[in-house]
Amino acid sequence: MYPWLIPHWRALSQSAEAGRLGHAWLLQGDAGLGKEQLADRLARLHLCHQPQGGEPCDHCHSCQLIDKGNHPDLGALPSESKTIGVDAVRELSARLQRSAQLGHGKVVIIPDAERMTEAAANALLKTLEEPAGDSLLLLIASQVSRLLPTIRSRCHKHVCHIPPEAVTLNWLAEQGHQGTLAQVRICQGAPLRVLHYLEQDQDKARQELLGGFVQLVQEPTRISGLCSQLGQDTQVRLHWLQLLLCDALKTQGGCGHQQLAMPDLAALSHELAERHSSEQLLDAEQRLVELKAACQPGQLSNPTIHLMNWLSHWL
Template structure:
């Protein structure tokens, strides 16, 4: 178990020991926190044939099948594509209605539950209202606001908080990864996201993309290429752009470089703060928020259109 999740697991285990686990849980928390580990621990405990101290033993036939990913009474829907359609949800609900093959109940894990289409969410709702037998449904989500209120009302909820920077930095160091507090903040504090960001060379990508934006008024012919780059990883790149604008506003307010989210870009940020009025920076921030809203997974919209419009206003 990741160190920042140990307390969360003990809290959930206490609920389970008290017999108050119920049949449906929503595990909330930012992407990159490893909520999947909590879901797996709950699922394995539920399916284990011989608990030790009320936790999964790790040795019985059910635990062995679980560790190999072959447990017949475990269903899982992963995050694939932009949305979760009705067919996989219907199939997993159908399997919940069948008898457990190993006699210890059944478990369903749905990752990225907020990506369910409305039809998929409604298909799940009936199962949440009338769970079959000794079943446990675990939903993982990072944005509860995108789940139907009826889904939220039928689930117990557990929030996984962002760990302190010191915990994240220490864990990364133990993994052989050198990181700075700034890099942790860029990744919104989620340890697994920081690791992925650094391993994939995200720092260099960020500097290149944001520098390209700052140079755009002098190189307007690069607008289409820049929009395509931003769209390549829309969620992450929009967040970088928001941090850039926030830093420019900090500079205008007189904050020193040490207080910036991205002090390694202090020079281009300072130039941006000199070239743009506060009103223009705030307007650009609002534009990014609108793009994020319009381009949520599952919505039928073309992000490139919104990005082109935003960049044209930037020029």
């Protein structure tokens, strides 16, 4: 288990041992913390035939079936699709109503639960209101505010926090990566995001994207290229843009390099700070917050249109 999750696991396993697990849990916290590991282990514990001291035994029939990926009483919605529709939730609810094939409870995991459409969320609500006796529903979410309040209120909540930067840097070193504090901060401190960032060599992608953005005013023909760059890994890239705009504002306020979120790109934030007024930068930043919300997974509208609008407005 990831080192920063161990204290969280202890708390959850103690709840399970004390019989306080209930029927539904919402595991919340920023993306990139690996909350799925907590859900997987809770599922394993709930289904285990011989749990010991709040831990699954890892060798009973149930634990073995989970290892093979074909436990009949464990269901998980796929994590790849953009939205979770009502049919998927109904199927899952029906699964929880059936009796357990191995007689040791049933578990359903919903990763990125904020992807549920309104109809899907309403269907889930019915299951939460009338839970089957031995069932456990595990919702995982990074943006809890996008879940229906009625769903949130019917789940036990467990919040995972961003670990201290030193924990992340140590763990990265164990994975063979020498990350920097700046890179940890660019990824908002979430260890798995930093790992992805380093593995994908995203320093280069960030420099290219933000350099292109600063040049956009002089070379408006770059707009469609920039739009397609923003189309991949959109939330991460919009976050980089936001950091750049904030750094430009800080530069206008007289902050030095070391106070910037991205000191390596100080030349770019200086250029923006000289060319644009604070009002323009603030306005762009505010619109960017709205843009990020409009481009969230689970939103049905086409993100390209929103990205294009934002870039055109900047021009």
